[in-house]
């Protein structure tokens with residue numbers, strides 16, 4: 570996050586929801602700031618849509634608080650809602666009308682949306698040269714972008730999109746991602762997007778809140794998650810003809826060394842000293858009469874794996890679709 574000064578845009582405290590006999594949300598709390606893309610990440614059935622519906626006022630709040638730009642939904646519904654734009658279910662659009670006519674139609678239902686504002690949002694979502702075509706001719710990605718245009722017409726300080734990239738192709742995902750980042754980083758909007766894919770959040774978000782089985786597991790910056798997945802150590806695999814002798818030699822540098830089933834030597838080294846250590850080990854092995862064929866760094870865990878581990882640790886077990 571670089572430019573815009575950040576203040577809390579959406580604040581959620583101790584949110585609970587029971588539908589029928591099912592306690593779906595357990596004490597959900599998090600803050601999302603203006604100027605950031607906040608990812609709401611969790612496996613299918615985790616409670617993302619339920620939470621989002623409560624933020625946009627489509628579902629009632631059992632207990633807890635949701636405030637949008639300082640207005641608490643329970644006390645000042647109008648005040649909260651005027652600062653929210655969102656697409657939760659498929660946005661209502663008229664296929665026989667053009668993109669522009671759809672926006673005009675929507676603008677008539679709200680106050681103070683000028684023709685200039687319509688043109689501005691059309692340009693922002695990159696639809697200027699297709700806006701006079703009927704929506705029936707639009708790709709899913711274009712419809713999704715028109716949906717974003719529609720939800721930001723009234724200049725809400727918060728934009729909430731529930732799994733906006735579902736069904737989009739990679740090019741469509743990138744276009745949408747660039748638009749959402751621009752809105753957050755350049756216009757200072759608080760953008761909240763949900764997803765069940767860590768790989769997607771990694772590219773789109775500044776921070777992610779992880780939810781599983783209706784409980785918040787934590788809120789992390791992407792940098793923190795990357796550091797967590799990188800860990801404090803590096804794993805090296807050394808291919809040598811030395812076998813157990815090589816292991817003994819390496820014990821002069823570290824105790825964390827072992828022989829794999831394939832006869833390779835695995836060494837775990839502290840990230841602060843791993844480069845010097847590997848040079849030392851290499852030298853000792855050669856001096857000890859062992860031929861060293863390759864030294865390779867074992868690939869780190871992917872962020873997606875970290876997320877799956879994190880969410881499948883919960884009692885009922887997470888599920889990734």
Ligand SMILES: Nc1ncnc2c1ncn2[C@@H]1O[C@H](COP(=O)(O)OP(=O)(O)O)[C@@H](O)[C@H]1O
Pocket residue numbers: 588589591593611612613614615616617618619620
């Ligand atoms: N109207 C409802 N009645 C009963 N259970 C529901 C209802 N809506 C959602 N749920 C349940 O709540 C849980 C969370 O659902 P949802 O918020 O849609 O998850 P997500 O969007 O993360 O996939 C799921 O187990 C789902 O089956």
Ligand SMILES: [Mg+2]
Pocket residue numbers: 617618619731732
């Ligand atoms: Mg959902």
